[in-house]
Amino acid sequence: MIWLTWRQHRKQAxxxxxxxxxxxxxxxxxxxxxxxxxxxxxxxxxxxxxxHSRFVGGEGCEALSQRFGNxxxxxxxxxxxxxxxxxxxxxFLGAPLVAKEVENGTHRLVWTQGISRRxxxxxxxxxxxxxxLVLSVxxxxxxxxWLRPLDANGLGRFRYLIxxxxxxxxxxxxxxxxxxxxxxxxxxxxxxxxxxxSLIAFIAVRALVELLARPxxxxxxxxxxxxxxxxxxxxxxxxWVYQEGVRNGAGTLVLPDARVGCGGDTGAETxxxxxxxxxxxxxxxxxxxxxxxxxxxxxxxxxxxxSGIFLALTALLLALAIRRVRRIS
Amino acid sequence: MTEVALHAExxxxxxxxSWALQDCSLALPAGRIxxxxxxxxAGKSTLLHLAVGLLQPDAGRVRxxxxxxxxxxxxxxxxxxxxxDTPLYPDFTAAELITMGGRLNRxxxxxxxxxxDRLTRLGIPSDKPVGKLSGGQRAQVALALAxxxxxxxxxxxEPVAALDPLARHEFMQALMGAVGEYGTxxxxxxxxxxxxxxxxxxxxxxHTSHVQLTGPVEELLAGHRRLIGPRIADGAAVPGVASVIRxxxxxxxxxxxxxxxxxxDQDHWAVHEVTLEDLVLAHLGAPGAxxxxxxxx
Numbered sequence: 217m218i219w220l221t222w223r224q225h226r227k228q229a230x231x232x233x234x235x236x237x238x239x240x241x242x243x244x245x246x247x248x249x250x251x252x253x254x255x256x257x258x259x260x261x262x263x264x265x266x267x268h269s270r271f272v273g274g275e276g277c278e279a280l281s282q283r284f285g286n287x288x289x290x291x292x293x294x295x296x297x298x299x300x301x302x303x304x305x306x307x308f309l310g311a312p313l314v315a316k317e318v319e320n321g322t323h324r325l326v327w328t329q330g331i332s333r334r335x336x337x338x339x340x341x342x343x344x345x346x347x348x349l350v351l352s353v354x355x356x357x358x359x360x361x362w363l364r365p366l367d368a369n370g371l372g373r374f375r376y377l378i379x380x381x382x383x384x385x386x387x388x389x390x391x392x393x394x395x396x397x398x399x400x401x402x403x404x405x406x407x408x409x410x411x412x413x414s415l416i417a418f419i420a421v422r423a424l425v426e427l428l429a430r431p432x433x434x435x436x437x438x439x440x441x442x443x444x445x446x447x448x449x450x451x452x453x454x455x456w457v458y459q460e461g462v463r464n465g466a467g468t469l470v471l472p473d474a475r476v477g478c479g480g481d482t483g484a485e486t487x488x489x490x491x492x493x494x495x496x497x498x499x500x501x502x503x504x505x506x507x508x509x510x511x512x513x514x515x516x517x518x519x520x521x522x523s524g525i526f527l528a529l530t531a532l533l534l535a536l537a538i539r540r541v542r543r544i545s
Numbered sequence: 546m547t548e549v550a551l552h553a554e555x556x557x558x559x560x561x562x563s564w565a566l567q568d569c570s571l572a573l574p575a576g577r578i579x580x581x582x583x584x585x586x587a588g589k590s591t592l593l594h595l596a597v598g599l600l601q602p603d604a605g606r607v608r609x610x611x612x613x614x615x616x617x618x619x620x621x622x623x624x625x626x627x628x629x630d631t632p633l634y635p636d637f638t639a640a641e642l643i644t645m646g647g648r649l650n651r652x653x654x655x656x657x658x659x660x661x662d663r664l665t666r667l668g669i670p671s672d673k674p675v676g677k678l679s680g681g682q683r684a685q686v687a688l689a690l691a692x693x694x695x696x697x698x699x700x701x702x703e704p705v706a707a708l709d710p711l712a713r714h715e716f717m718q719a720l721m722g723a724v725g726e727y728g729t730x731x732x733x734x735x736x737x738x739x740x741x742x743x744x745x746x747x748x749x750x751x752h753t754s755h756v757q758l759t760g761p762v763e764e765l766l767a768g769h770r771r772l773i774g775p776r777i778a779d780g781a782a783v784p785g786v787a788s789v790i791r792x793x794x795x796x797x798x799x800x801x802x803x804x805x806x807x808x809x810d811q812d813h814w815a816v817h818e819v820t821l822e823d824l825v826l827a828h829l830g831a832p833g834a835x836x837x838x839x840x841x842x
Binding site: 327328 | 594597598599600601618621622624625626628629630632633634635637641644645646648649650651654655687690694
């Protein structure tokens with residue numbers, strides 16, 4: 217059975233290896249140049265000095281960060297290639313697994329030999345899944361390496377799509393995509409419809425979890441500090457900020473999506489700054505910057521929950537696929 | 546008493562609301578070469594798929610040498626199956642398919658040499674992807690694979706339907722040679738009676754998802770006669786006739802295909818023997834005959 221699985225899927229394995237090599241050929245050079253510029257510009261040293269303190273005063277690393285961001289932030293779109301990898305494996309390894317057999321009638325050949333269908337599909341999923349697992353661990357590590365300077369520069373590991381390509385979440389997505397492809401194949405019994413169905417279902421489930429479920433995995437924390445204080449919240453911590461804004465003394469959000477620093481060199485300057493808010497009709501002082509956020513150190517908790525959801529779905533889909541396979545003749 | 550290779554009792558399979566096979570009962574003794582005949586859509590493939598465990602019955606039961614092909618793993622070892630259109634992995638070579646068979650079957654069951662020798666004898670290259678072979682050669686590879694399992698019951702689903710007459714002839718010859726050699730019981734479906742008439746000694750006739758007629762060919766032929774005589778009314782009783790399968794009348798003469806149950810009055814009727822083809826056609830054409838399956842086994 218192992219021999220058969222290898223013999224049937226070796227071509228797909230080869231193509232996957234080629235695709236990954238091409239991806240690596242693009243990402244390794246860009247990753248290296250990004251890292252050297254991150255260090256050579258002094259941004260790395262500056263951010264390390266800043267550390268993970270909650271508040272920073274003064275200039276911080278803004279100027280260096282801006283320069284680095286202008287140069288490299290746009291390359292973060294390359295991470296989207298990694299976001300697509302699980303479903304690519306689902307489409308090309310998962311969907312044909314059963315559908316191609318049924319389409320060609322070869323299931324009648326292989327299922328009337330000496331082994332049960334259950335064993336047939338479990339062995340196939342086991343081996344294909346193991347390959348998918350190794351690939352996903354590999355690309356998650358690669359993506360994390362590649363993204364680290366951008367993460368450190370304020371992009372944060374919690375950002376949509378950035379969160380999805382590192383840690384353990386890719387393992388969940390990849391196995392889920394493969395199981396989804398297999399199940400779709402048992403439903404449609406034809407390769408192309410199975411690919412279409414798994415693509416749609418994958419995007420739907422991923423979007424639902426990403427946009428609706430993930431923000432409520434854990435209750436967010438809030439942070440509030442006076443705009444006339446001497447520091448601002450450190451924006452390089454990698455927190456996942458849901459909402460932020462300025463609230464007045466009555467607690468009303470008067471300036472959404474903004475953060476204000478009135479801390480001047482002299483007390484008079486600071487007072488003038490605050491006074492202008494009152495004159496502009498924003499209500500009574502004191503004003504505070506406010507944010508609702510997930511702290512950056514919850515990254516691995518979120519990763520564990522996210523991949524747990526997708527691994528549970530994988531087990532469910534696989535059980536359904538085994539049931540379906542028993543009904544195909 | 547001979548062992549029963551394939552036994553079905555009230556076997557049925559439903560797709561949605563319509564039955565692909567209903568109330569199918571038959572017993573195929575070991576050592577027989579049975580023809581599974583019927584028009585397209587009569588349920589031939591369904592019966593074969595139930596027999597090899599590809600399908601789960603919705604009614605009744607089917608046993609292969611006393612074992613449930615769906616739930617008893619040992620039953621699979623007794624079965625050889627050549628599916629419709631003889632499906633094979635087109636990018637595999639014949640040698641690789643033989644390796645596959647070895648991997649998917651228990652050691653004591655599978656015999657590489659059987660398949661290899663057959664292909665060598667037929668001059669089929671074993672290092673060429675089977676997708677590049679002719680249809681006839683592919684069918685031979687599929688047969689060789691089924692035989693290498695050393696099955697006690699070999700089922701074939703229209704294996705020659707897509708072949709040209711020469712390849713069809715060669716395939717049947719190879720099949721009969723192998724069956725003679727190993728003493729395998731065979732159930733072979735086809736809608737071309739001519740392929741089967743010369744080689745089969747047992748008949749299973751399906752019509753509109755029912756078993757219309759089943760039994761050893763000799764007994765069936767002995768039990769049926771064609772009578773030609775003066776015109777009689779439809780439904781009139783004829784001494785020595787159990788049932789009239791099919792009747793056609795001209796103004797003065799009646800021709801009846803009947804199942805006999807005793808001597809027929811030879812002065813009144815000209816009595817002729819029937820061929821298997823006569824029998825099958827008469828039963829397929831008989832109106833309402835589906836309601837009363839006959840079992841002559």
